[in-house]
Amino acid sequence: DxxxxxxxxxxxxxxxxxxxxxxxxxxxxxxxxxxxxTLGQGPEFLTYFQNEAQLEKSRLLSDxxxxxxxxxxxxxxxxxxxxxxxxxxxxxxxxxxxxxxxNEQFFGPGTRLTVL
Amino acid sequence: AQxxxxxxxxxxxxxxxxxxxxxxxxxGATPYLFWYVQSPGQGLQLLLKxxxxxxxxQGIKGFEAEFKRSQSSFNLRKPSVHWSDAxxxxxxxxxxxxxxxLVFGTGTRLLVSP
Numbered sequence: 001d002x003x004x005x006x007x008x009x010x011x012x013x014x015x016x017x018x019x020x021x022x023x024x025x026x027x028x029x030x031x032x033x034x035x036x037x038t039l040g041q042g043p044e045f046l047t048y049f050q051n052e053a054q055l056e057k058s059r060l061l062s063d064x065x066x067x068x069x070x071x072x073x074x075x076x077x078x079x080x081x082x083x084x085x086x087x088x089x090x091x092x093x094x095x096x097x098x099x100x101x102x103n104e105q106f107f108g109p110g111t112r113l114t115v116l
Numbered sequence: 117a118q119x120x121x122x123x124x125x126x127x128x129x130x131x132x133x134x135x136x137x138x139x140x141x142x143x144g145a146t147p148y149l150f151w152y153v154q155s156p157g158q159g160l161q162l163l164l165k166x167x168x169x170x171x172x173x174q175g176i177k178g179f180e181a182e183f184k185r186s187q188s189s190f191n192l193r194k195p196s197v198h199w200s201d202a203x204x205x206x207x208x209x210x211x212x213x214x215x216x217x218l219v220f221g222t223g224t225r226l227l228v229s230p
Contacts, residue, residue, distance in 0.1 A: 041222055042220030042221050043218070095216075
């Protein structure tokens with residue numbers, strides 16, 4: 001178990017460019033979450049996958065954002081036509097589906113996006 | 117809707133002194149409550165969690181937290197702070213049903229002075 005990994009760790013881009021981030025969850029986890037963390041704030045939920053199905057999206061996820069999880073394994077988060085307001089840390093987390101109760105979400109190290 | 121308030125943006129504690137970080141939550145039912153720590157450039161590490169039962173929960177690195185339903189609080193404590201504890205601390209609540217997203221507070225940055 002190598003934990004949740006995210007690539008790249010850092011991304012600097014110019015306004016208007018497209019960027020894509022990748023998240024590899026813990027292998028046996030079927031739930032995957034994306035969060036966004038801006039400076040001085042706590043992480044905010046963006047979207048959730050159970051296996052390959054995207055079941056929930058936050059209002060924070062504008063039309064320029066799209067997320068996929070083909071085959072229920074890794075996930076990608078793409079931002080089109082980036083804006084300076086998109087500068088943030090993008091965190092991925094995974095968990096297994098609980099039988100009852102709650103299963104811990106394990107977080108990756110994040111991808112820090114800077115839009116110039 | 118659920119929410120979390122961490123009233124202290126920054127706290128400075130001398131090394132060896134005790135620590136208490138405050139957290140208040142708003143949630144209609146019995147919450148799942150968490151404390152996470154984030155070091156610079158790192159992801160989030162779970163310190164401890166409360167689901168039910170004993171209201172005083174023990175976590176890693178010598179941290180503990182007490183759930184007080186009457187005060188809607190879940191304060192984090194440590195009896196003796198080490199310089200390596202300097203980091204950002206986040207309190208979070210999870211919805212108990214559905215996909216169980218986490219709702220985080222804005223965090224408290226802990227500074228440890230020698």
